[in-house]
Amino acid sequence: xxxxxxxxxxxxxHRTVNCTLKNVNLFPNHARILIACSGGPDSMVxxxxxxxxxxxxxxxxxxxVATMNHGIRPEGIEELQMVSEYCRALQIPFYGTTMDxxxxxxxxxxxxxxxGRIGRYQWLIKIARQEKYAYIxxxxxxxxxxxxxxxxxIRGAGIQGLVGMDVVNYTSDIPIVRPLLDVxxxxxxxxxxxxxxPYCIDMSNYDTSYTRNRIRHLVxxxxxSINPNVVDTVCRMGVIAKxxxxxxxxxxxxxxxxxVNEQLTVIEGSAYNTNSEIESAYAVHMNNENCINMPVxxxxxxxxxxxxxxxxxxxxxxxxxxxxxxxxSWAHQQQLQDIVNTGEPKTxxxxxxxxxxxxxxxxxxxxxxxxx
Numbered sequence: 001x002x003x004x005x006x007x008x009x010x011x012x013x014h015r016t017v018n019c020t021l022k023n024v025n026l027f028p029n030h031a032r033i034l035i036a037c038s039g040g041p042d043s044m045v046x047x048x049x050x051x052x053x054x055x056x057x058x059x060x061x062x063x064x065v066a067t068m069n070h071g072i073r074p075e076g077i078e079e080l081q082m083v084s085e086y087c088r089a090l091q092i093p094f095y096g097t098t099m100d101x102x103x104x105x106x107x108x109x110x111x112x113x114x115x116g117r118i119g120r121y122q123w124l125i126k127i128a129r130q131e132k133y134a135y136i137x138x139x140x141x142x143x144x145x146x147x148x149x150x151x152x153x154i155r156g157a158g159i160q161g162l163v164g165m166d167v168v169n170y171t172s173d174i175p176i177v178r179p180l181l182d183v184x185x186x187x188x189x190x191x192x193x194x195x196x197x198p199y200c201i202d203m204s205n206y207d208t209s210y211t212r213n214r215i216r217h218l219v220x221x222x223x224x225s226i227n228p229n230v231v232d233t234v235c236r237m238g239v240i241a242k243x244x245x246x247x248x249x250x251x252x253x254x255x256x257x258x259x260v261n262e263q264l265t266v267i268e269g270s271a272y273n274t275n276s277e278i279e280s281a282y283a284v285h286m287n288n289e290n291c292i293n294m295p296v297x298x299x300x301x302x303x304x305x306x307x308x309x310x311x312x313x314x315x316x317x318x319x320x321x322x323x324x325x326x327x328x329s330w331a332h333q334q335q336l337q338d339i340v341n342t343g344e345p346k347t348x349x350x351x352x353x354x355x356x357x358x359x360x361x362x363x364x365x366x367x368x369x370x371x372x
Contacts, residue, residue, distance in 0.1 A: 010191055014056065017049050017179045024167050026177060027135065032062045033177075034095075034133035036124055039067060039079035041192045041199040042139035044086070046180060048197055050137065051090070064093035066127050070101040070116050072204065079200045086198060095127050113210060121176075128174045140165055140178045143185040146231045147215050149238050154215075156330070159248075162241035184231065252317035255310060260322065261301045300364040304357060308340050315340065322364045323353050 027033060033050065037043040047065060054061040067083045069076035080096045087094035105115035124136050145164045152161030169176040180188070192199050208214045223230045300322050307315060319336045320328050328336070332350055339346050339357050348355040354365040 007194070009187070010194065013183055013187060013191060014049060014052055016182050018053055018056070020167060020179050020182050021053075021177075024177075026168070026179075027059070027061060029057075029059045030061075031059070031135060032131075032133045033064070033135050033137055034124065034128050034131070035063060035065045036120070036136060036138045037065045037067050037083050038139075038202070039083045039200040040139075040202060041189050041197075042141055042180065042185070044083075044197050044199045045188045045191045045195075046137065046139040047086075047090075047092075048191075048195060049179070051092075062133075064095065064131065064133060066095040066124055067097075068120050068123055069096070069098040070119070071098055071103075072101055072112065072116075073202070075200070075202075079202075082198060082200060093131075095131070097123060099123065113212070121172075125172055125174050133174065135177050136174050137177045137179060139180055139188075141180040141183050141185055141188060142235055143216075143220075143231055145181050145238065146234045147212060147220070149234050150215050150219065151211060154211075158330075159241050159245055162238055163245055164235070164238040164242075166242075181235075248313055249317055252314045252321065255314055256318050256321045259302050259306050259318075263299050263301075265297055265299050298366045300366075302362050302364075304340060304343065304360050304362050307362065312337075323350065323355075323366075326351060326353050326366075 021027060035043065035047055035050065037047060047063070050061070050063055053059075054063065065083060065087050067080050069080045076098070080098070084094050084096055099119050101112060101116045101119055104119055105112050108115065110118075127133070128136050149162055149164045152164075155161070165178055165181065167178055167181055169178075191197070204210075205213060206217065208217055220230070227233060302318070302322065307318065310318065315337070316333055319333060323332075328350075335348060336355070339348065339355065339362065344357075345359075346355075346357045352367050356363045356365070
């Protein structure tokens with residue numbers, strides 16, 4: 001395959017990213033945008049692309065760059081310094097920090113990858129809030145999207161796992177935006193070289209003891225030998241999965257709203273006696289950052305017979321809605337399916353959720369806890 005980015009190719013990348021952003025109505029003319037930049041080719045090129053699009057759109061974007069040294073590699077200090085000097089030359093704000101990710105991983109008994117992601121996003125959100133940035137932008141590209149879907153597939157995710165990453169993630173009060181999901185990795189590297197954009201190479205990205213790197217360097221080349229367009233093919237499957245998932249989840253929500261009765265009840269021994277007292281206390285609880293638990297719980301009830309009549313795909317999603325905010329595993333879903341099919345009295349405890357099935361009624365009890 002002839003892969004050569006030219007000046008015309010750079011303009012094409014600009015148009016692609018511009019189209020990706022316009023499809024999600026981003027960014028407003030006076031947006032404050034914080035770019036997460038590792039110093040690698042992807043994120044360094046992202047800075048250049050957004051600066052170019054700001055000029056192209058005649059927009060007044062306020063762009064800042066944030067870099068974290070994870071404290072894993074000695075080169076991390078030099079990479080942070082390189083990004084700092086690059087931003088100084090461009091006269092754009094730079095925010096840098098060093099975090100001891102290995103210690104975080106050890107303390108929380110999680111992998112370096114997971115600890116790095118958690119620590120990085122917590123810090124990015126903190127900086128965005130302090131400096132009044134409305135968006136955090138990352139440099140995830142099309143190859144990253146393909147690898148994410150493949151990782152989910154290997155792990156055994158359902159159709160939701162095949163969706164991959166969204167262009168915009170609204171799970172935080174600061175949206176996470178990924179403008180490069182329609183751009184290939186090789187295009188970004190050639191963009192950097194043609195535009196003389198400095199970047200660093202993180203050699204840990206070649207360590208195949210990490211699952212993501214193993215997929216990137218061992219699995220994907222084999223798949224590309226079978227289908228040279230496999231990255232595009234997998235990402236296209238992700239788009240189809242997203243559309244199908246949206247339809248199924250919308251249908252499940254409609255059925256849920258029809259079949260499920262939700263009610264707040266008090267835990268025995270509490271001081272609340274009337275529904276109005278319960279609802280008032282619950283509202284105060286949900287708005288109080290320092291309040292974690294209260295003697296009120298949510299009860300969701302559904303007819304076992306009515307649930308049994310629904311297609312299995314909808315049943316699984318209705319169970320997920322019933323148990324929200326708990327994320328159900330496949331093993332949990334199998335246990336819950338048994339409750340629906342047997343018709344026998346059953347009680348099942350899944351962490352903070354209690355499911356009690358008596359006769360035709362399934363009751364799901366959840367403590368009034370705010371999601372983390």
